[in-house]
Amino acid sequence: MSLVNFSGQNVVEFTVTGFDHLPYHKLMGAGILLAYCLALFCSTTNICVISTDRRLHRPMYLLIFNLALADIMFTTGASTTMISVLLAGDKTVSYHSCLSRVFLYHLGDVTQCLALSLMALDRTVAISEPLRYGTILTNQRVFILIVVSWLLGIGCIGKLTYIADQLPYCQPVIKYVFCDYAAIIRAACVDPEPYWFLPSIIGLWLIAGQLPLILLSYGKLVFTVLRLPSTEKGGRTFRTVISHFIPVVCYYAPKLVSVLLTRVGVRLTLTERNALQIISTLVPSLINPTVYCLQNKEIIGAVLRALRRNPVLPSKD
DSSP states (O other), X not given: OOOOOOSOOOOSEEEEOTTTTOSOHHHHHHHHHHHHHHHHXXXXXXXXXXXXXXXXXXXXXXXXXXXXXXXXHXXXXXXXXXXXXXXXXXXXXXXXXXXXXXXXXXHHHHHHHHHHHHHHHHHHHHHHSTTTHHHHSOHHHHHHHHHHHHHHHHHHHHHHHHHXXXXXXXXXXXXXXXXXXXXXXXXXXXXXXXXXXXXXXXXXXXXXXXXXXXXXXXXXXXXXXXXXXXXXHHHHHHHHHHHHHHHHHHHHHHHHHHHHHXXXXXXXXXXXXXXHHHHXXXXXXXXXXXXXXXXXXXXXXXXXXXXXXXXXXXXXX
């Protein structure tokens, strides 16, 4: 795919029109703001607790820390635009701000997927090889895997952002609800078809490449758990597997729905596409930190210890 100079004017800002035909803007904006604040609070809590408590400096918690960072980037790249449009009534986004949000959103998307794959690997080793877990997955090895995942994401999404930045734009209108690659490519005065190749490869890698590995990992976990004696420990392990699988479902379900409906010839309306985008952005970032915080006694214990050390008491003055 080559970048060719087309006739057209570069825009200074984009106008987001994806919400124009929908009612109850303030109510919808309040809901998105609440979901965003909760996601931000839960992810930030996990990050602060894990980074400050040395007892949690272990592979599984490093991976939870990594997922929380990806969640913050993913939801921030989209939610800030939607909140601004719906609550502040400001539908314009500057050109460079829009491109930066494209980068944040898609980088968060890719790294979130890779984080889920690494967590599936972690749980597979922990349950299948419990005696060798400490030697197979060390902090150093997990840190290297995390760095590699971010470098892959930065490389892929950096290329997409560069492509988008080289195009001329005929119309400063984004018909979707926030800045993403597909939205701004459709605003460019070029034939968009050649510019879908790279994102299609990345999407295929995330869905057809990562998802089967995750499913195989959790399938092996379920098989291993079913072979355990029917004890309370086996029940707890199975509940842990289920709780870890919930974020995978929340992340992949909207993507699979969109892909499957397209494959069977169902053409989604603009409203339906926007609804899937909002769900796929807010739900995983809200569910992930909640599941890993509420289902993990060590994180809850660290939070309680921090609260006991710094109690919120009224002043005696």
